[in-house]
Amino acid sequence: MSVGIDIVSIDRIKDILDKKRNSFLNKIFTVSEIQYIKEKNYSPQTIAGLFSLKESVSKAIGTGIGKVSFKDIEIYHDENGKPRVELNEKLKTFNIVSIDVTITHEREYAISFAKVEFKSDERSIQVPEELKGLLTKRNKDTHKGDYGKVLIIGGSRGMTGSVTLSSKASVRTGSGLVYTLVPEQLETIMSIKLTEEIVKLAKDNGKGHFIKESLEDILKASKDKDVLAIGPGMGNCTDNTYLIRETIKNINLPLVIDADGLNALSKDMGMLNHKKNSIVITPHPGEMARLLNKDIKEIEGNRIYYAKHISNKYDIVSVLKGNNTIVSYKDEVYINNSGNPGMAGAGSGDVLTGIITSLIGQGLKPFDAAKLGVYIHGLAGDFARKKQGEYSMIASDIVDCIGDAIGVVIDE
Incomplete structure (x- = not known):
């Protein structure tokens, strides 16, 4: 105003x-x-x-x-x-x-x-030069198949919110088709939660979480997709490490790993040596500490160093979340300047996962998608703060403001 x-x-x-x-x-x-x-x-x-x-x-x-x-x-x-x-x-x-x-x-x-x-007070926003032009206005003669087929794997009994937020964020970011793969016991609740997304099911033997036998369904669901995200709401189930390892080894798709997927990855970092395509990880400082077997204070005190270190060591894109989120690929570093303390709440990271995954599915290189994704995520959070305030905003408010943030990026 x-x-x-x-x-x-x-x-x-x-x-x-x-x-x-x-x-x-x-x-x-x-x-x-x-x-x-x-x-x-x-x-x-x-x-x-x-x-x-x-x-x-x-x-x-x-x-x-x-x-x-x-x-x-x-x-x-x-x-x-x-x-x-x-x-x-x-x-x-x-x-x-x-x-x-x-x-x-x-x-x-x-x-x-x-x-x-x-x-959205767009006039006062200065989009970083390196992000301009990464996302452009759509041609009139297009259809949903032109904007990426996304597969998001996650969810477990009592933890359906995370995968829901990631899926909705992908749709809101512009994905043409979003498929959400969850344990089959979650079919009813996910069919209620998701409208635009397509719900797929994995065997769970009635347990309500992923099991080793879920791998067959993961591999089947990944066929003909453009990008895969795994981890939101999976829980700390014993079979997760096996599933993450086999997904990395067998699926030739760009992969975004977050949340419980990172916890599983931390038990066997060597599985990254078997990757068949680009991988983006999105840890908060606690998750990064587990991945590198370091103290959280050590990570927080050397954020750029460790973001670059893990990226260089495993040839992956690292997104170290927090105030001024750091995105690194090899020796390149992007430090984000959008966002606010109101985003420090449950589900915010799941929204980021959905945004980055969507952008990769739309054709952006993983490093570019991660940079633009954290900026859009933070900017959407800034718009949400204006509507709800830092104390009252929630993750779904960020999802609702993704369109405002993308409008600014494209208009630039």
């Missing part, structure tokens, strides 16, 4: 009208406005109010008169006589949602006030 206030001397307008009425009116006002002024018998009070209001609107937009002209802003009145604003095509590119205006007169002055609401 932005406001603009202006005050104009009515005597000044009288003086101008006495000297050069027609040239002044034609320079400042549109044909419709001049007609309204004529109906008011060229009242200096009326003209001063309209003149002042154009100034207020230009200030609230952030340009002032100069970058835009007086005639770019047209004042009209509704059936109740209340002033309203119509902007020309040039100013409609400013992503303005609404303009509220008032005019008042105080003896010798006309005073105006304008309040402009912008779509």
Whole structure:
């Protein structure tokens, strides 16, 4: 939101009208406005109010008169006589949602006030140069198959929220098709939770979590997909390490590993040496400490070093979450500047997993997808904070704001 206030001397307008009425009116006002002024018998009070209001609107937009002209802003009145604003095509590119205006007169002055609401306050956001152009506007002649087939594997009894958030985040980020593979005991609850996503089932022998026999269904579901994410809500089941190892060894797809998938990975880091394609890991500091067998304080005190270290050692993309999330691939490092403390809550990381997975599925290289993903994630969190506040925002609020964040990135 932005406001603009202006005050104009009515005597000044009288003086101008006495000297050069027609040239002044034609320079400042549109044909419709001049007609309204004529109906008011060229009242200096009326003209001063309209003149002042154009100034207020230009200030609230952030340009002032100069970058835009007086005639770019047209004042009209509704059936109740209340002033309203119509902007020309040039100013409609400013992503303005609404303009509220008032005019008042105080003896010798006309005073105006304008309040402009912008779509997500996009004007004030500076997208990092290295992220510009990674995501572009879509061609008109496209279909859902052009935007990636995503498979997200996760969930267990009592932990369906994580995989739901990842799946919904992938859809909201623009994936054409999102498949969610869960233990078969979760079919009913996941069919209720997910609408746009396609629910797939893995054998669980009635246990409500993945088991070794689930591997067959994982391998089958991965066929013809573009990217796979694994881990959200899987729980700490004994068979998870086996499933992660066999997934890495047997599936030739870009892979995003998060949450319980990372906990399983930490028990056998050597499985990364058998990968067939790019891998992105998204640990928070505690998970990174387990992966590297280090103390959390050691990780927190040397975030860039360890993000680069694990990336170089295993030839993977590492995303070390936290304030100023660090994305590293070999010797390249990106430090994110979007996001806020309100995102430090359950499910936020699952949303990030869904975003990164979606971007890879849409054709971005894993390192680019991770960089852009953490930025979009943080920016969506910033928009969510404006709507809900840092204390009240939840992970699903971040999902709901992904579209706002993508709009900023693409508009750049």
